[in-house]
Amino acid sequence: MKRDIRSRLISRDPKIAFTSGQWMTERPGGSDISQTETVATLQSPNSSSGSPATGAPYKLDGFKWFSSATDSEVSVALARTGPLSQGSRGLSLFLVPLRLPLLPTPSPNSISNGILVHRLKNKFGTQALPTAELSLNDTTAYLLSPLNKGVRTIAPVLNITRVHSAVGGVGGLSRAFAIARSYATVRTVNDSASKSNVLLKNVPLHISTLAKIGVTYQALAHFTFGIVALLGKSECEVASKEEEQRVRLLTPVMKGFVSDRGVAAIEECMGCLGGQGYMEENVIARIIRDVSVERIWEGTLSVMALDLIRASKGKLGIQPLIDWANIIISSTPFKLISSGNLSNAIDSLKSALTTIHQIFTTQAVVSPFIPRPFLFLVGHLAASIFLLEHATWAFNTGLSTAGYAREAQVFKRWTEDGLELLRLDVVKASKIADLKGRHRDDLEIIYGNKGDVTAKL
Numbered sequence: 001m002k003r004d005i006r007s008r009l010i011s012r013d014p015k016i017a018f019t020s021g022q023w024m025t026e027r028p029g030g031s032d033i034s035q036t037e038t039v040a041t042l043q044s045p046n047s048s049s050g051s052p053a054t055g056a057p058y059k060l061d062g063f064k065w066f067s068s069a070t071d072s073e074v075s076v077a078l079a080r081t082g083p084l085s086q087g088s089r090g091l092s093l094f095l096v097p098l099r100l101p102l103l104p105t106p107s108p109n110s111i112s113n114g115i116l117v118h119r120l121k122n123k124f125g126t127q128a129l130p131t132a133e134l135s136l137n138d139t140t141a142y143l144l145s146p147l148n149k150g151v152r153t154i155a156p157v158l159n160i161t162r163v164h165s166a167v168g169g170v171g172g173l174s175r176a177f178a179i180a181r182s183y184a185t186v187r188t189v190n191d192s193a194s195k196s197n198v199l200l201k202n203v204p205l206h207i208s209t210l211a212k213i214g215v216t217y218q219a220l221a222h223f224t225f226g227i228v229a230l231l232g233k234s235e236c237e238v239a240s241k242e243e244e245q246r247v248r249l250l251t252p253v254m255k256g257f258v259s260d261r262g263v264a265a266i267e268e269c270m271g272c273l274g275g276q277g278y279m280e281e282n283v284i285a286r287i288i289r290d291v292s293v294e295r296i297w298e299g300t301l302s303v304m305a306l307d308l309i310r311a312s313k314g315k316l317g318i319q320p321l322i323d324w325a326n327i328i329i330s331s332t333p334f335k336l337i338s339s340g341n342l343s344n345a346i347d348s349l350k351s352a353l354t355t356i357h358q359i360f361t362t363q364a365v366v367s368p369f370i371p372r373p374f375l376f377l378v379g380h381l382a383a384s385i386f387l388l389e390h391a392t393w394a395f396n397t398g399l400s401t402a403g404y405a406r407e408a409q410v411f412k413r414w415t416e417d418g419l420e421l422l423r424l425d426v427v428k429a430s431k432i433a434d435l436k437g438r439h440r441d442d443l444e445i446i447y448g449n450k451g452d453v454t455a456k457l
């Protein structure tokens, strides 16, 4: 399989290259794959040997509820090799050819591998990508993971796809921001102060909005590519164990935070074009539709927040994040701090770090109201630290005064604009003592009648 399939998956030659889907989500749940119902049956089992080897042929039967890239040659799929009661520990990973024979390259005449597309999803965006509801009926598949270790085997792929989600968010924002920037150089509006028509780029109110989007873009881009660099070290096996833990902690944060803040900033770009922003021909609407999915697939914001809490409870915990932040803060040149007037921003960073540390040293069980505000705090803080590191780099490499002053400004604005509020959100959440009472109150706000409602799906 490695020789015949992997080489095609990494090939750039269109005559032999394969693409692959990734089918995990089923009707009982995408966030929770432990309920996976698709069953894998070993073909010609040999009772004398132990576990089947990688590449062993199986038949799959089940229903995959969200299956993107249905025009690929292959897909990787999770299926049950242990009983349902084993949850995700009874799942293995399989390579599924979409058509047979798989080799040589499948032609349009090759036969479907027992895969029935029930319908293509009617989606809000990502129209270029076919996503199907499909059933697997006696479908030939090959074991890719050790038996019942499917989730662990696919986990590194999730890191990559989460990076792709963040890059998708930053990329969409970059394009929408470019459109909004250009528009301000050609659109004139009436300026009440000068009583004349002026270009939008000369209207301080408008430009301050664009500058805020620009700061957000830089923060999200530095955060994302900071994690890309760390992931690169990890893949090349040169990362220290502290860096590995930072990848573990910050990958779900980056995915959740960047996609969330990215979409909000793209919506702001739409507003910067007025009515033209809402028109299909100006593309921002499509960018919003396409990028919105980054908030959902590969794990929703709440699922990322729970993953951060899980990672924070691991052996090295949150400490590698705190140590890294402190090293960058303490290596900021004094001249940069004073010329950029960065003291307040740096104090906010220190307070945020203290709160993050306290949450994990004082709370044995993390309250259910903490994960989401905690993800936003860690996300904003991590982006701040990457921006500060960049400003220091600009200063130390002798960029012109204007050059490093600009980077320092971006760090200062991003940090002062929101970090302290996010810290207070976490403090507030950590002070909710009556968890059941709060949940009751929440239900009352949403449904009234003490939340006493029943419905049928």
Ligand SMILES: Cc1cc2nc3c(=O)[nH]c(=O)nc-3n(C[C@H](O)[C@H](O)[C@H](O)COP(=O)(O)OP(=O)(O)OC[C@H]3O[C@@H](n4cnc5c(N)ncnc54)[C@H](O)[C@@H]3O)c2cc1C
Pocket (backbone or CB within 6 Å): 021, 022, 023, 024, 025, 028, 029, 030, 031, 032, 066, 067, 068, 069, 123, 126, 131, 293, 296, 297, 298, 299, 300, 301, 302, 303, 306
């Ligand atoms: C366009 C598109 C393409 C997709 N393509 C694929 C694909 O190719 N392969 C694939 O496998 N999947 C694919 N998916 C599925 C996607 O990964 C799932 O939709 C996603 O993981 C969420 O799962 P769900 O839809 O079951 O939502 P649910 O898990 O039902 O979530 C509903 C809500 O509950 C919240 N929630 C869930 N669990 C918890 C919890 N424990 N605590 C608190 N809140 C919780 C979620 O945050 C969410 O707000 C695709 C989805 C879309 C939209």
